[in-house]
Amino acid sequence: MTDTSDPRQPTDIAEASQWRLMWLRFKKHKVALISLYIVLLFYVVAAFSEFFQTFDPEETSRRDVFHPPQAIQFFDLSKDGQRKFRPHFLGMTLTRDPETLATSYAVNPDEKIYIRLLGKSEPYELMGFIPMQTRLIAAVNEDERFYLFGADRLGRDMFSRTIAGTRISMSIGLVGVALSLVLGTLIGGLAGYLGGWFDAISTRAIELILSMPTIPIWLGLSATIPPTIDPLLRYFGITVILSLIGWTELARVVRGRFLALRTEDFVTAARLDGASPRRVVFRHMMPSLMSHIIASVSLAIPAMILAETSLSFLGLGLLPPTISWGVLLQESQNIRSIAQAPWLFVPGFFVMFAVLALNFLGDGLRDAADPYSQDPT
Incomplete structure (x- = not known):
């Protein structure tokens, strides 16, 4: 009989699930971890964009046309000549x-x-239904205006419009990838599991779509959407167009993994035990692919964001009054904007930061999901 009190005998056995091991590997990827926090910040701003805006993004001001950005001043001289912390902007x-x-x-x-954190502003509705009057940054005097990122040709605050565009541009990537995820996993999974004629037809369809130039297809499909359609319907239409092209890469990955897994011992044992095809796919095969699917999805989101930005920039995607990063970049298509108002390019930097963060995050998830990859240094 084994003496469990012997210190030389192992008493505790550490166990970790696949997700736990994936998280431990992911934490070693410092760039991906920082990118995760940046991406979370983007989506927090997108979810509560009205709170982070300084003014109504549609409010115009004729006397502030192409108003340049203002630098924040943190200290001010009091009446007795002492420097005190009083954030403010100098008027122009x-x-x-x-x-x-x-x-x-x-x-x-x-x-x-003068400005303050969590200050009172004009009434607005957070997320479209929660009445509020508090913003993250607000002027002490509600009648005064300041411009962190300058103003456009109609005197609209570019900071508020850029924050408002974060919701559309970041959400269209999630919604588009969600639709692509359903199509890719469904078609790729059935092709890899069933094989035969369905695999042959779906594979040829995937190869046909991948062989076509992406941008002309997007331009052609988006041109079929009437410009007078409701902005919400146009938003979903552009999302569907992006999803119709973006599901093919994920379908190829899922198909290849299913082809490899369907001959594994645990899948054969599940079939011999009488498990239905649905149970074999969703209970035994799909969990083995979740880490790879998450990595593929995280890499597909920036492609969706760039596609929407490109279409909107060319005038064939989202149109005003809808606010997205691509719509805002339309303002910088003329020489006057480049010469007089270079701050109109600010939404482009947001696109760049979001895409880089999502790509680094996707690389980290892919490395964490691959047990044969080397640990990042």
């Missing part, structure tokens, strides 16, 4: 050259716009 005055009639903005040090 619109001037016009008497000879060329060109307009420009000059800093007015006598005008100060």
Whole structure:
């Protein structure tokens, strides 16, 4: 009889699930871990974009056309000459050259716009149904305006419009990938599990779609959507168009994995035990693919975001009054914007940061899901 009190005998056995092992490997990938926090921040901003906006993104101001960005000043002199922490912006005055009639903005040090965190603003609805009057950053005087990212040709605040565009651009990637996930796993799984004529037809269809140039297909399909259609319906239409092209890569991955798994011992044992095809697929085969599917999905989201941005930039995707990063970049298609208002390119930097973070996150998930990959250093 074994003496369990002997210290030389193992008493505890550490066990870890597949997801636990995947998380442990993922944490070693520092860049991917940082990217995860950045992506979460983007989606928090997208979910509660009204709270992070400084003003109504559709509010115009004729006297603030192409207003340049203002730098925040953290300290101010009190009446007794001491420096105190009082965040504010210096006002700007619109001037016009008497000879060329060109307009420009000059800093007015006598005008100060004080701001505060969690300040009171005009009423709005958070997420479209929660009435609120508190914003993350607000002017002490509700009548004053400030421009972190400048203003566009109609005097609309670019910071608020960029934050509002985060919801559309980031959500269209999730919705599009969700539809692609359903199509890819369903068609690829059936092709790999059943084989035969269904596998031959679906494989030829996947190869045909992959052989076509992507951008012309997107342009052709998006041109079929009437420009006068409701913005919400156009949003879902563009999402469906992106999903019709984006499911093929995932279907190929799922098909290849199913072809390899259907001859494994545990799948054969489940069949001999009388398990139905549905139980074999969803209870035994699909869990083995979840980590790979998650990695593929995380890499597909940035492609969806870039596709929507490209279509909207060319005027064939989302259209005003819908606000997305691609729609905002339409403002920078003329020489006047490039010369007078370079801050209109700010949404492009948001696209770049979001795509890079999602790509790094996808690389980290892919490495964590692959047990044969080397640990990141």
